[in-house]
Amino acid sequence: MSVDDLQAAYTRAITVTVNGQRLTQEVPVRLLLSDFLRQTLGLTGTHVGCEHGVCGACTVLLDGEPVRSCLLLTPEVDGHSLTTIEGIGGPSGGLHPLQESFRRHFALQCGFCTPGILLSLYALLAEEPKPDEATVREVLSGHLCRCTGYASILRAVAAVTDGEGKEP
Amino acid sequence: MHLSRLMFLGFPLGGVTSTKPPAFAYVVPQDVPEVLAALARYGGDAKLLAGGQSLIPLLNFRLARPSVLISLNAVAELAGIRPEGAGVYIGAMTRQRAVERSALLQERLPILPAAVRHIAHIPIRNRGTIGGSLAHNDPAAELPLVHLLLEAECEIGRQGSPPRRVPMREFLVTYMTTVLEPEDLLLGVYLPYPPKDLGWSFAEVARRSGDFALVAAGCLVGRSGDVVDHLRLVVGGLGPLPIRLWALERQAVEERWPLPTLLRRAREAVAELEAEGDLHASAAVRRHLARELCSVVLTEAWQRAERKEV
Numbered sequence: 001m002s003v004d005d006l007q008a009a010y011t012r013a014i015t016v017t018v019n020g021q022r023l024t025q026e027v028p029v030r031l032l033l034s035d036f037l038r039q040t041l042g043l044t045g046t047h048v049g050c051e052h053g054v055c056g057a058c059t060v061l062l063d064g065e066p067v068r069s070c071l072l073l074t075p076e077v078d079g080h081s082l083t084t085i086e087g088i089g090g091p092s093g094g095l096h097p098l099q100e101s102f103r104r105h106f107a108l109q110c111g112f113c114t115p116g117i118l119l120s121l122y123a124l125l126a127e128e129p130k131p132d133e134a135t136v137r138e139v140l141s142g143h144l145c146r147c148t149g150y151a152s153i154l155r156a157v158a159a160v161t162d163g164e165g166k167e168p
Numbered sequence: 169m170h171l172s173r174l175m176f177l178g179f180p181l182g183g184v185t186s187t188k189p190p191a192f193a194y195v196v197p198q199d200v201p202e203v204l205a206a207l208a209r210y211g212g213d214a215k216l217l218a219g220g221q222s223l224i225p226l227l228n229f230r231l232a233r234p235s236v237l238i239s240l241n242a243v244a245e246l247a248g249i250r251p252e253g254a255g256v257y258i259g260a261m262t263r264q265r266a267v268e269r270s271a272l273l274q275e276r277l278p279i280l281p282a283a284v285r286h287i288a289h290i291p292i293r294n295r296g297t298i299g300g301s302l303a304h305n306d307p308a309a310e311l312p313l314v315h316l317l318l319e320a321e322c323e324i325g326r327q328g329s330p331p332r333r334v335p336m337r338e339f340l341v342t343y344m345t346t347v348l349e350p351e352d353l354l355l356g357v358y359l360p361y362p363p364k365d366l367g368w369s370f371a372e373v374a375r376r377s378g379d380f381a382l383v384a385a386g387c388l389v390g391r392s393g394d395v396v397d398h399l400r401l402v403v404g405g406l407g408p409l410p411i412r413l414w415a416l417e418r419q420a421v422e423e424r425w426p427l428p429t430l431l432r433r434a435r436e437a438v439a440e441l442e443a444e445g446d447l448h449a450s451a452a453v454r455r456h457l458a459r460e461l462c463s464v465v466l467t468e469a470w471q472r473a474e475r476k477e478v
Contacts, residue, residue, distance in 0.1 A: 008193035008210075008236055029194035029237070032228070051187045052225035059291050065265075066291040071224045073217070075194055076241055120291070141377040142289030 014078035018043070019087030033072040034058045037084060045085035045115050049144070056143035059116035060084050066120045066142075085115035088122055097160050098122060105156035109147035117143045121157060130161050189227035196239045203243060203353050204327035210236045212350040217241070218261060218300035221292050246299075246355065249273065255360035257323075260299025260353075264311075265290065267298060276361055279368040279386060280318070283310040286370070289378045299354045302339070305346050305409075308380040312340055313410040314370065315357060317386045317402040323355040324348065331355055343408035366390045366398055367473030369465035372405075373457045375448075381405055382449045383457040389469040393478040395424040401434065401466070403458050406443040406451075413437055427470050434466055435459045 015024045018041065027036060032051075037043045037060065049055035051070045058070040061083035088096045095103070098118055108114040120139050124131055131139075136157050140150055195210075197203045207214065215234035217223060218241075226232035240246060246261035249270050256277060258267065267273060268284045287293055287301070287310055301311040302322065321333040326349075339346050348354060362368075372384035383405035390398030399417040404410035416437045420430055438459045445451035 008195040008206075010191065010193055012194060030189040030191060030227075032189070032224075035188075051228045053221060053288075053292055056289070056291070062294070065294045067294050068221075068291050070228070071221055071292075071295065073189070073194070073220070073224065073237075075196070076217075076220070076239065138377075139290065142291055 012075045012078070014075055016077050016079070017081040019083060027074045029073060029075050031074045032070055033060070033074050033077060033082075034069040036074040037069060037082075043084050043086050047112050047115060049112065054144070055113070056116045056120070057113050059119050059143070061119055061123055064123060064126065066123050083119065083122075085118060088118065096122070098125070098156070101156040101159045102153070105152050105159060107148060107153040107156035113143055113145045113147075117145070117153065125161070133158070187228050189224070190230050190233050192227075192234050193236045194239065195236060196242050198242050200243060200245060200325060200353070200355070201327075203238060203240065204325055204351075206236075206238045207351045207353060208327040210238070214238050214350070216303075216353070218303075219263065219296040220300075221288070221296040222300065222304045222306070247297075252358060253360075255358055257356055257358050258298050259356040260297060260302075262298050262356075264293040264296045264298065264301070268293060277318070277359060279370050279388075280314055280359070282368075283314045283370040283386065286310050286372050286374075286381070286384075298357065302357065303346055303348055303354050305340055305344050306380075307343060307408050307410075308382070308384070308405055310370070310372065310381065310384060310404075312336075313384055313402050313404040314386055315359070316340065316410050316412055317388065317400055318359050318362065319400075320360075321358045322346075323358065325353045325355045326351050333358065337412070340409050362388055363390065363398065365474035365476055367469035367471065369468035369472065371461055371465050371468075373461060380448075383454050383461055384410075385458065385461040385465045387462075387465045387469045389466065389473050391470065391473045391475050392424075393475065394426050396420045396426075396430055397424075397476070399430075401462065403438060403441070403462065406441055406454055406458055408444075411441060427467070430470075431463050431466055434462045438462050 010029055011026050012029050013026045034046055034048050037046045046060055046069055047057040048070060049057035053068040053071045058068055059066050060069045063081050098121055102108055124139050195206055197206055214236040217237050217239045240261050246259045248259045250257050264284050264287055268281045273281050301309055305312055316336045320336045322339045323331050323333050325331045334347055341347060366388045368388050370386040372381035374381050385403050388400040399420045401413045402410050443451035443454045
């Protein structure tokens with residue numbers, strides 16, 4: 001294989017499934033996934049806080065696993081599947097039980113960190129429907145929230161895992 | 169203060185105000201020979217993209233400006249955990265999260281998944297790789313410390329040469345530097361299994377869960393009756409590289425120390441190590457933490473060790 005066959009390029013055509021919808025797009029290779037989602041696709045539910053992976057506001061699901069979209073270049077998701085906060089609600093636009101529980105338990109105020117937290121929890125519950133509090137705290141430790149103090153978030157999660165939430 | 173810490177402060181220093189990557193060309197090799205060919209061609213102007221969890225922050229703050237980025241994410245053969253001889257081989261692109269969850273490693277090499285659990289947070293570990301962390305060689309990183317403790321060997325590939333294996337103590341050179349040259353690719357790492365009777369422990373001190381460690385320590389301890397018959401102790405966070413206390417290890421076994429002696433002598437040895445301070449913790453604080461942490465890990469490893477009859 002000659003190295004000339006390797007196309008080093010400044011743009012790349014990618015195919016990616018976003019919230020169940022397959023799309024193909026030519027993107028600048030240096031476009032961060034967070035900016036692709038927000039600016040190219042108009043999915044502004046994903047928020048950008050620190051742009052170096054610490055705050056967690058940009059967290060989305062890549063093939064079901066939480067990742068920092070500010071630390072992914074868009075071409076890296078070619079051939080993969082993404083879930084953003086816009087993708088976890090019910091089929092007719094309703095709220096996911098986690099979202100409903102957050103609303104009921106005041107688990108958000110400004111809401112900036114909330115999409116990232118919801119997606120991390122969504123991924124956790126998909127794998128472990130009844131995690132213990134230590135596990136939930138471990139997941140939350142990857143998200144900085146300046147408003148709530150986290151206690152209401154724990155209450156909201158407990159309400160769902162203890163079965164008080166409606167079925168999705 | 170090094171680059172990861174500059175960003176970890178939460179604001180850019182030195183007049184850096186851009187927070188989007190600069191322009192670079194992107195290439196996606198499909199196998200190892202293609203990677204090596206790309207490295208040979210683009211050489212020092214190129215950076216390899218593994219998990220991106222250390223590199224992309226540097227790009228975002230424009231502290232790195234490679235002209236070419238060579239993605240490793242399509243080279244499936246670089247990832248995987250497989251038995252090899254009396255140990256295990258971990259491909260460089262194996263995600264940290266996969267190491268954390270590996271049943272094989274939890275059974276045969278538990279200190280490794282235990283240490284990986286301290287790395288940042290789950291979303292970081294879902295992308296971050298074993299090879300990327302070793303090649304990056306951050307002084308506070310868990311993986312270089314544990315690989316030094318476990319006497320791992322790094323396998324390195326280069327176009328036109330057969331792969332070569334370098335022991336960890338040679339691989340790590342200094343602050344953020346390894347033996348890897350611009351044309352080199354870290355292929356993976358071989359970890360020999362330690363003797364089964366050894367106790368192990370890893371611990372670190374960080375201000376918040378998931379932060380960069382201020383100080384970290386790992387050890388392996390073997391017991392014959394109530395004295396040490398095997399000892400490995402590594403401390404990180406005091407300087408550019410994790411420090412292995414070779415002299416202490418030799419003396420402990422030669423002089424057949426019981427636990428109280430081991431703890432006392434280890435504390436003395438750590439107190440004499442050179443330490444560098446920074447904005448996060450002074451040298452004195454780091455030395456203090458290192459002393460305390462050594463007592464913690466030595467005690468835990470001792471309790472885990474099989475008490476072999478003499």
